[in-house]
Amino acid sequence: xxxxxxxxxxxxxxxxxxxxxxxxxxxxxxxxxxxxxxxxxxxxxxxxxxxxxxxxxxxxxxxxxxxxxxxxxxxxxxxxxxxxxxxxxxxxxxxxxxxxxxxxxxxxxxxxxxxxxxxxxxxxxxxxxxxxxxxxxxxxxxxxxxxxxxxxxxxxxxxxxxxxxxxxxxxxxxxxxxxxxxxxxxxxxxxxxxxxxxxxxxxxxxxxxxxxxxxxxxxxxxxxxxxxxxxxxxxxxxxxxxxxxxxxxxxxxxxxxxxxxxxxxxxxxxxxxxxxxxxxxxxxxxxxxxxxxxxxxxxxxxxxxxxxxxxxxxxxxxxxxxxxxxxxxxxxxxxxxxxxxxxxxxxxxxxxxxxxxxxxxxxxxxxxxxxxxxxxxxxxxxxxxxxxxxxxxxxxxxxxxxxxxxxxxxxxxxxxxxxxxxxxxxxxxxxxxxx
Amino acid sequence: xxxxxxxxxxxxxxxxxxxxxxxxxxxxxxxxxxxxxxxxxxxxxxxxxxxxxxxxxxxxxxxxxxxxxxxxxxxxxxxxxxxxxxxxxxxxxxxxxxxxxxxxxxxxxxxxxxxxxxxxxxxxxxxxxxxxxxxxxxxxxxxxxxxxxxxxxxxxxxxxxxxxxxxxxxxxxxxxxxxxxxxxxxxxxxxxxxxxxxxxxxxxxxxxxxxxxxxxxxxxxxxxxxxxxxxxxxxxxxxxxxxxxxxxxxxxxxxxxxxxxxxxxxxxxxxxxxxxxxxxxxxxxxxxxxxxxxxxxxxxxxxxxxxxxxxxxxxxxxxxxxxxxxxxxxxxxxxxxxxxxxxxxxxxxxxxxxxxxxxxxxxxxxxxxxxxxxxxxxxxxxxxxxxxxxxxxxxxxxxxxxxxxxxxxxxxxxxxxxxxxxxxxxxxxxxxxxx
Numbered sequence: 001x002x003x004x005x006x007x008x009x010x011x012x013x014x015x016x017x018x019x020x021x022x023x024x025x026x027x028x029x030x031x032x033x034x035x036x037x038x039x040x041x042x043x044x045x046x047x048x049x050x051x052x053x054x055x056x057x058x059x060x061x062x063x064x065x066x067x068x069x070x071x072x073x074x075x076x077x078x079x080x081x082x083x084x085x086x087x088x089x090x091x092x093x094x095x096x097x098x099x100x101x102x103x104x105x106x107x108x109x110x111x112x113x114x115x116x117x118x119x120x121x122x123x124x125x126x127x128x129x130x131x132x133x134x135x136x137x138x139x140x141x142x143x144x145x146x147x148x149x150x151x152x153x154x155x156x157x158x159x160x161x162x163x164x165x166x167x168x169x170x171x172x173x174x175x176x177x178x179x180x181x182x183x184x185x186x187x188x189x190x191x192x193x194x195x196x197x198x199x200x201x202x203x204x205x206x207x208x209x210x211x212x213x214x215x216x217x218x219x220x221x222x223x224x225x226x227x228x229x230x231x232x233x234x235x236x237x238x239x240x241x242x243x244x245x246x247x248x249x250x251x252x253x254x255x256x257x258x259x260x261x262x263x264x265x266x267x268x269x270x271x272x273x274x275x276x277x278x279x280x281x282x283x284x285x286x287x288x289x290x291x292x293x294x295x296x297x298x299x300x301x302x303x304x305x306x307x308x309x310x311x312x313x314x315x316x317x318x319x320x321x322x323x324x325x326x327x328x329x330x331x332x333x334x335x336x337x338x339x340x341x342x343x344x345x346x347x348x349x350x351x352x353x354x355x356x357x358x359x360x361x362x363x364x365x366x367x368x369x370x371x372x373x374x375x376x377x378x379x380x381x382x383x384x385x386x387x388x389x390x391x392x393x394x395x396x397x398x399x400x401x402x403x404x405x406x407x408x409x410x411x412x413x414x415x416x417x418x419x420x421x422x423x424x425x426x427x428x429x430x431x432x433x434x435x
Numbered sequence: 436x437x438x439x440x441x442x443x444x445x446x447x448x449x450x451x452x453x454x455x456x457x458x459x460x461x462x463x464x465x466x467x468x469x470x471x472x473x474x475x476x477x478x479x480x481x482x483x484x485x486x487x488x489x490x491x492x493x494x495x496x497x498x499x500x501x502x503x504x505x506x507x508x509x510x511x512x513x514x515x516x517x518x519x520x521x522x523x524x525x526x527x528x529x530x531x532x533x534x535x536x537x538x539x540x541x542x543x544x545x546x547x548x549x550x551x552x553x554x555x556x557x558x559x560x561x562x563x564x565x566x567x568x569x570x571x572x573x574x575x576x577x578x579x580x581x582x583x584x585x586x587x588x589x590x591x592x593x594x595x596x597x598x599x600x601x602x603x604x605x606x607x608x609x610x611x612x613x614x615x616x617x618x619x620x621x622x623x624x625x626x627x628x629x630x631x632x633x634x635x636x637x638x639x640x641x642x643x644x645x646x647x648x649x650x651x652x653x654x655x656x657x658x659x660x661x662x663x664x665x666x667x668x669x670x671x672x673x674x675x676x677x678x679x680x681x682x683x684x685x686x687x688x689x690x691x692x693x694x695x696x697x698x699x700x701x702x703x704x705x706x707x708x709x710x711x712x713x714x715x716x717x718x719x720x721x722x723x724x725x726x727x728x729x730x731x732x733x734x735x736x737x738x739x740x741x742x743x744x745x746x747x748x749x750x751x752x753x754x755x756x757x758x759x760x761x762x763x764x765x766x767x768x769x770x771x772x773x774x775x776x777x778x779x780x781x782x783x784x785x786x787x788x789x790x791x792x793x794x795x796x797x798x799x800x801x802x803x804x805x806x807x808x809x810x811x812x813x814x815x816x817x818x819x820x821x822x823x824x825x826x827x828x829x830x831x832x833x834x835x836x837x838x839x840x841x842x843x844x845x846x847x848x849x850x851x852x853x854x855x856x857x858x859x860x861x862x863x864x865x866x867x868x869x870x
Contacts, residue, residue: 060829096857096859098866099868103869412848
């Protein structure tokens, strides 16, 4: 990696570091999101960290493919990094637990993924680039088909086209600006899906789903599960009736199901917890939304794709001390069960690595938010390969970056939420613990 | 392993799984016995798990034997499993902690071995195949020798023969059916040992031991340590006096010492916690008793030995989703310090492996409940080698199953109580955590 890395800051940085405390939130950020001895040891320095997330990276061999995609791929740049890096494998949530993207990313960013859970409505809303304010209640929406007696005959309204959903959402938005004093914002998604946000004082997410879960039943009304939830349930039920009145002429999408009512979690920001100026370099709304929830700044990646992400990185290289760079193609290939596509996705990223690292970050971590093995065609529980490169990381001397080389790395197999303190240490941002 | 494994369930099982909840116990089973995020993710499916426990399996090299018994043994079948398996090492209780058989097995079965402790009296009683009801108080008994002044001169009554103990126990049982309204059941053990169960309303195990711990002292009376324990102490003291009266003509065994008063722990069953139909395939009463305490069904292994166990497995292959298969010979050899015998015990089990796996379980785990290294001639704290084979496990590509290959497996070195969630995951019985 000498060609495009190696000019990292001298350790002297550590002593002369500018010490600036993050803004105070009034709560102990460490306690709220799962702390550790690192919490009191952080000093803000100019050293810069790149966390490169290859979504769903981890994989398993099969009889058809005895080498994993990472082992089969030609990855000269990752291998060059690996030679000077410390390797290990990350357990996103715990042994045997298959994480969704939410818990996987929370753990990558150093939050306890069991203590901090993000509701499905919130994930859907941030995934559609909606901005959530404190107190907002978000839910996932499906258009569905009702028969004349009010029975759900198709929970997905025949999977109507995305464009149709856009038209319907615009019509509903015009007629449902406010319901009983509660502001309503809806945002169309893919196919029959949309997200809805209820905004106003005294709203609660302790409301039951308005979804019969199977066809042949009526839509259950939203019921409050707590004393303060009556207002939200009322607004949700009003919305449901209003949609049915508006869409009664439609043959397929003539009603809506809402579920996963949830509020934005009250999380200390990444900036506050780790005293980092953090930026998100991601193309997909879901990951941008998650990063925004954690207080990162979201960089403009126009024109999109790896190229847009590299340009954004280069433009902002001196403005932040932490960059989260997200690469989606590995996960898509894994979920599709497409071995060759996953190999290509890895090789594409490897090819871009010299450009991604051109600004010579002090610390580079390469890993995933979870495994998405080709044979399983889904997220899985398998630990994710990880490398940490820095001038002070201690090379494990492995010439390859793969699941198997990572099994015997110096980092071991450890909880994903402990990655962040390791990155801070490699960036010489953590003082000594105890005398 | 192609010859006798490989026809595991398709991942489709996961989606179409039959969802049946275990019977409700009214308490949160996860909390009571040490939970995890898996508790809310389990779905009951037909996939089948085999947990093959080679008791005391783990070992260490010595100058005399630089290869451990597992390394020295010829194990073609275990090695074939290992090639397609994920490997690791299990810490039964914690670093440096040498477990008894109770904590080791509790951890294997996914219970927190520190939070859940089983008393010595209960272990002795279940080890002698006694059935314990809720509220019973069990204790371990020793015959001993008293001199005419009531001083203990031999705490083990000259280690009288097992047959003699049987005769004495039968005599005592006839004369001590009830003591002060408390039912008494005694069961002879090996040599001078027996177990006793007190049965009745309002009994407590908060009673002091009736054992001077060394010769030259009188037998201390049982004293109640809690308000509700007076009745149990009285019954125990009555028993002691009755035994002395009955055996006063005996030259060696003329009295009894009782210790380890304990009740059956109120544990959620394995069936409830993991939604498994669980069966025990073990020859030794101690392990059958432990399995019964955890709610497993105990299979008849007549005519005994590996052969009886294999027949029992085969007969019941379609009736359960979890099989606990116990192999004792490895531990006995380790405790005897007999290297060759341990090698033979491992090779014997390996030779039976094709027959043990003939029914093609979906998940196979091979490990031990603790290490019993030959050089130590005792249980030890060393992590236990473990392999998990499944179609979805992810082969680590190691061609051998041994302590050293397990050191660099993808499972890492982890807490034994986390094995069960991993087995559930490999059986595709765990849903995704979070969105």
